Amino acid sequence: MALIVHKYGGTSMGSTERIKNVARRVAKWHDAGYQIVVVPSAMSGETNRLLGLAKEITTEPDPRELDMLASTGEQVSVALLALALQSLGKQAVSYAGWQVPIVTDNAYNKARIQSIDDARVKKDLDAGRVVIITGFQGRDADGHITTLGRGGSDTSAVAVAAALKASECLIYTDVDGVYTTDPRVVSDARRLRTVTFEEMLEMASLGSKVLQIRSVEFAGNYRMPTRVLSSLTDPLMPLEEEANSGTLISFEEDTNMEQATITGIAFNRDEAKITVMGVPDKPGIAYQILGPVAEANIEVDMIIQNQSVEGKTDFTFTVPRGEYDKALKLIDGDVKAHLKAAHVMGDAKVSKVSVVGVGMRSHVGIASQMFRTLSEEGINIQMISTSEIKISVLIDEKYMELAVRALHKAFGLEKA
Ligand code: ADP
Ligand code: ASP
Ligand code: MG
Numbered sequence: 001m002a003l004i005v006h007k008y009g010g011t012s013m014g015s016t017e018r019i020k021n022v023a024r025r026v027a028k029w030h031d032a033g034y035q036i037v038v039v040p041s042a043m044s045g046e047t048n049r050l051l052g053l054a055k056e057i058t059t060e061p062d063p064r065e066l067d068m069l070a071s072t073g074e075q076v077s078v079a080l081l082a083l084a085l086q087s088l089g090k091q092a093v094s095y096a097g098w099q100v101p102i103v104t105d106n107a108y109n110k111a112r113i114q115s116i117d118d119a120r121v122k123k124d125l126d127a128g129r130v131v132i133i134t135g136f137q138g139r140d141a142d143g144h145i146t147t148l149g150r151g152g153s154d155t156s157a158v159a160v161a162a163a164l165k166a167s168e169c170l171i172y173t174d175v176d177g178v179y180t181t182d183p184r185v186v187s188d189a190r191r192l193r194t195v196t197f198e199e200m201l202e203m204a205s206l207g208s209k210v211l212q213i214r215s216v217e218f219a220g221n222y223r224m225p226t227r228v229l230s231s232l233t234d235p236l237m238p239l240e241e242e243a244n245s246g247t248l249i250s251f252e253e254d255t256n257m258e259q260a261t262i263t264g265i266a267f268n269r270d271e272a273k274i275t276v277m278g279v280p281d282k283p284g285i286a287y288q289i290l291g292p293v294a295e296a297n298i299e300v301d302m303i304i305q306n307q308s309v310e311g312k313t314d315f316t317f318t319v320p321r322g323e324y325d326k327a328l329k330l331i332d333g334d335v336k337a338h339l340k341a342a343h344v345m346g347d348a349k350v351s352k353v354s355v356v357g358v359g360m361r362s363h364v365g366i367a368s369q370m371f372r373t374l375s376e377e378g379i380n381i382q383m384i385s386t387s388e389i390k391i392s393v394l395i396d397e398k399y400m401e402l403a404v405r406a407l408h409k410a411f412g413l414e415k416a
Pocket of ligand 2: 010042047048073150151
């Protein structure tokens with residue numbers, strides 16, 4: 001009997017009415033003969049509410065206790081969904097991640113899944129039960145509860161699907177698939193029928209919050225067929241139709257010659273940049289600036305170093321906005337003194353906009369078209385970075401939406 005994993009996000013689980021609809025949909029799949037494991041998120045707004053409570057108590061909460069707190073959101077969801085399924089006459093059982101167990105490393109707030117024990121879940125499935133497992137969490141080797149980072153239920157679902165060797169992982173959300181860009185920013189964004197794994201990985205890492213990046217990595221590593229689809233349709237719609245809806249992440253490059261050069265546009269509001277001016281241009285300088293940042297566990301994204309003038313140069317890099325204060329303090333303190341830098345500047349009001357597409361490999365001129373479009377809108381580019389299938393620019397955050405719309409149009413991504 002084929003096993004399918006369903007994941008439902010916060011909006012999909014947002015009220016008891018919505019949870020009843022999830023139960024109806026899951027029961028439909030179960031009635032059709034599938035074994036089903038469901039991985040829900042917390043009800044929408046709940047994780048923010050819980051983290052907000054911690055903030056009311058302290059500005060520097062202990063990461064372990066934050067995970068203890070945040071993990072409760074999903075625990076509420078799984079129990080309510082089990083009750084909803086039981087009231088439809090289904091046998092259903094819910095588990096918290098630690099009960100399965102889903103074992104992670106001990107990096108609180110951003111833990112990585114290391115292993116998933118399938119024994120307990122398989123036993124329930126074989127006994128005809130629907131199994132519901134909390135998204136977003138697990139436990140470390142010492143039994144402490146950990147969470148996987150915001151949006152982490154996607155990762156839980158794909159990892160559970162891989163561990164159980166499911167035939168497919170269906171990610172139900174509040175949009176009906178992956179679009180050329182966030183449909184909340186560009187109203188005529190187009191839904192993609194398929195997206196290659198590589199493109200999805202880039203889009204997720206460049207800020208498209210529709211899938212957490214680690215879920216895409218799991219899908220790639222285990223070649224898990226993964227589909228993004230809507231939870232807001234009629235839960236009793238024909239199963240065949242539902243099973244083919246949404247966007248499938250494909251593992252083969254589309255051979256369709258008509259395929260557009262650019263597949264999508266991603267953006268990330270969550271950026272900040274730091275510039276160190278007047279540092280000596282000599283070997284080891286990048287290490288001396290970025291070493292302490294890495295040691296503080298702060299991720300660095302874009303980096304540029306200017307041509308040196310009279311042996312001195314400027315060095316700029318970006319960090320997640322949430323880590324900006326910490327990074328700036330570090331650079332403006334010890335690092336500046338150590339390097340005898342002339343000046344340290346920062347700007348936390350920047351955003352990154354990226355164009356993504358495997359078609360870029362075989363087409364030239366994408367960068368110049370991107371830069372021309374931004375220049376026609378009067379948008380200044382502060383930093384640029386590229387890979388084989390993407391070009392990213394850092395711009396003033398106030399032009400972010402304008403840039404996304406202009407590029408979406410310039411690359412002809414809108415609905416036909
Ligand atoms: P869930 O709670 O179901 O996990 P999320 O809010 O995490 O849902 O992700 C879905 C949201 O992702 C959509 O509502 C949409 O605004 C946003 N999004 C960003 N980029 C895209 C994209 N390229 N295609 C579809 N949705 C996108
Ligand atoms: N509830 C968690 C969050 O809000 C995990 C998730 O929704 O995927 O980030
Ligand atoms: Mg999400």
